[in-house]
Amino acid sequence: MSGRTALPVADARSLRRYVRDLARRHPRLLWTALGLHVGAALAGLAAPRLLGNLVQAVEEGTSLGHVDRVVLALAGFLVLQTVLTRYARLTSQVLGEQVLAELREDFVDHVLALPVGTVESAGSGDLLTRTSRDTDQLSWSVRWALPEWTIALITAVVTVIAAVSVGWWVLLPLVVGLPPLVIGLRWYLARAKAGYLRESASYSTINATLTETVEGARTVEALGLGRERVEAIDDDIRESYAAERYTLYLRTVFFPSMELSYLIPTVATLLLGGYLYSQGTVSLGEVTAATLYVQMLIDPVDRIVSILDELQLGAASLARLLGVAQVPDDRTATGRHPDGEQLDASDVRFSYTEGRDVLHGVDLHVGVGERIAMVGPSGAGKSTLGRLLAGIHPPRTGSVTVGGVGLTELPLDELRGHVALVTQEVHVFVGTLRENLALAAPPGAGEERLRDALDAVDALEWADALPEGLDTVVGSGGRALTAAQAQQVALARLVLADPHTLVLDEATSLIDPRAARHLERSLAAVLAGRTVIAIAHRLFSAHDADRVAVVEGGVIAELGTHDELVAAGGSYAALWESWNGGVTDDRADA
Incomplete structure (x- = not known):
């Protein structure tokens, strides 16, 4: 995972505090x-107890009627236990589903609040593993493991009291069984959490390597990096194998x-x-009852120990999910409000890696309503500067x-009302086209507002041609968009969001040059009066801009009008x- 910054993992204190908070939300x-x-x-x-008394009665001499009464009592308690168990499990599962829903909502809130830079430096593999495998593992623990463990623990406690x-x-017999139990638990718990966290981290690494290889498949093939990528995933699998082998070793000893x-x-108990x-100290009925109680302890204690392994997995997953909330924010709201929309960058330096700046003292002052084009060779720092100007x-x-x-x-929320960024990396969410647009629309925006946004980006014609118009399901599993x-949907969202300043980073790069030229002219009419910073390789954007900033080597080497x-x-x-x-004349034409 070289070059990546791992997302944090919550410590034991944070886990306990979060669990206590969840418990306080659902006391009833x-x-x-617990009562059930x-x-x-x-x-x-x-x-x-009834069987012990029956054995004692048989030894002393009893009647068939007494035996019948004992059997009826046993049946009655069995029915009562069945009914109580049924409602106890139902209540526990309802509680578990509510807790799980809150956990997921909290996790989604924390993920959406992550600084974009943190997500990029951590890579997608870690976050995907937490979103998928860790969430699934926690769901299993909350829905099944935790209720069953609670039942087993309560049963064990009351059984010991009864015995x-x-x-x-x-x-005395119970105390004799404690040393191997305590020693085994202390040995296991001291090692299990770290082992399962290492196991989960290895899955994150595998996912990250696979994702990078698949997303960069063309580059891998073009540069002949296939063997290196195979060796990288082999190394990740070896680490995952070692991590799983270690946790298996813990279980085989424990x-x-x-x-x-x-x-x-x-x-x-039988011997004593x-x-x-x-010696005549106790009766046969007492020995029978005590032996049966101690025998009854085997099942709940076995479940306590067995499910403890699942709870360790669940605790490790919860620690990873809660760790997302511990990522330090990259912004500190001061309560100050901007006085106007003037955008200024002064002596800006920035580095992705410690000690290696990619921007070196950049100064740029953008007038309100001004259109600036940033051009320059690849790797010069244009996109980085654009992200800083957008507050990323x-x-x-x-x-x-x-x-x-x-x-x-x-x-x-306030920042996006002032400055917004649109890049060539866009996403269509699963849902209708209308829902995709409504993500950026103000509350209560009607059909006309959505259609106007599509028209502004030259997308209304193909949107109306969809089988169900704006109600057509798009995204994964739905209608595939080119x-x-x-990219036009992303630009339409931008029109609906209505920020004052726009940073467009190759925002029309996926549209053919002739259509992109027409689209930019259409957008220019819509965005009139707004500040626009356009990062592009197609220089007709620069020709139309009020000023052009040429970025080279992490500095603005030239700044002025096209002419x-x-x-x-x-x-x-x-x-x-x-x-x-x-280029042909029609593409170069201004």
Whole structure:
């Protein structure tokens, strides 16, 4: 995972605090579920006591009627236990679903609040694994493991109390079984969390490598990097194998040691009870009841131990999900409000890697309503500067302000009303075209507003041609949109969002040059009066701009109007001559 910054993982204290907060939100359901579980456990404890009394009665001599009454009592307690267990499980599952829904909503809120720069530096693999595998594992733990573990724990506690109520001597067999149980648990719990976190992290690494390889398949093939990518995924799989082998080792040591803690108390109860009975200290009925109670402990203790493994997985997943909320914010809202829409960058320096700046003291002052085109060779820093001007990243030094207020001092919702960024990397969400547009529309925006936005970006014709118009389902599993259509949808969202300043980073790159020229002219009419910063390789955008900023080597090497820069005979003039000489007249026409 070289070059990536791993997203944080919540510590044990944060986990406990979050679980307590969840419990406080649902006190009624929680206490109802616990009460029903206790009632079900108590109903199940009647059988050993009744059977012990029956054995004692048989030894002393009893009637068939007494046996019938005991059998009826056993049946009654069994029915009661079944009913209580049914409603206890139902209440627990309802509680679990509510808790799980809140967990997912909290996770989505935290993911959407992540700084874009953090997501990019972490890579998609880690976040995808948390969104998919960790969420699924936590769902399993909340829906099944946690309720079953709670039932087993309550049953074990009340069973121990019932066993001791038979006689103090039952404590001795129970205490004998504690050492292997305590030692095994302490050994396992000290190692399990780190082991399962390592296992989950290995899945994130595999996903990241696979995603990068698939997304960059053409580059991998063109540069002959296939073997290197295969070796990279092999290394990731070896690490994942080692992590899974370690957790398997923990289980193979832990579970056999637990078997001793189950068997020793039962055998010890029979031996000690038999000895005390032979001495006349206890009755046969007491020995029978005590042995049955201790025998009953095997199942809940076994479930406690077995499900503990699932809970460790769930706890590791929860720690990873909660860790997303611990990513430090890249902005601090100060409560200041911009005085106007003037956009200024002063002595801006920025680096993706410590000690390696990609922008070196950039100054750019954009007038209200001005259209600036940023051009320059690939890797010069155009997109990076554009992202800083849109408030995606904070500068390392210097400042980027709108109306005299730093962009990272504004909450995201407020910032997007001032400055918005559209890149060539667009996404069509699963849903209708109308829903995709409504994401950026103000509340209550009607059909006419959506259609006007589509018309502004030359998309209304093909949108009306869809089988169900704006109600056509698009995105994954729906109607597939072309790359150009998806980009037009993104631009229509921009029109609906109605920010004052727009940063367009190759926003029409996926549309053919002739259509892009027409689209930009259409957008120009819609965006009149707004500030526009357009980053592009197609120089007709620069020709139409009020000023052109030429970015080279992380600095603005030239700044002026198209005519001024052509007359100056510098870098821009060379770019214009090269581009203008290689296009047809209708593309170069201004």
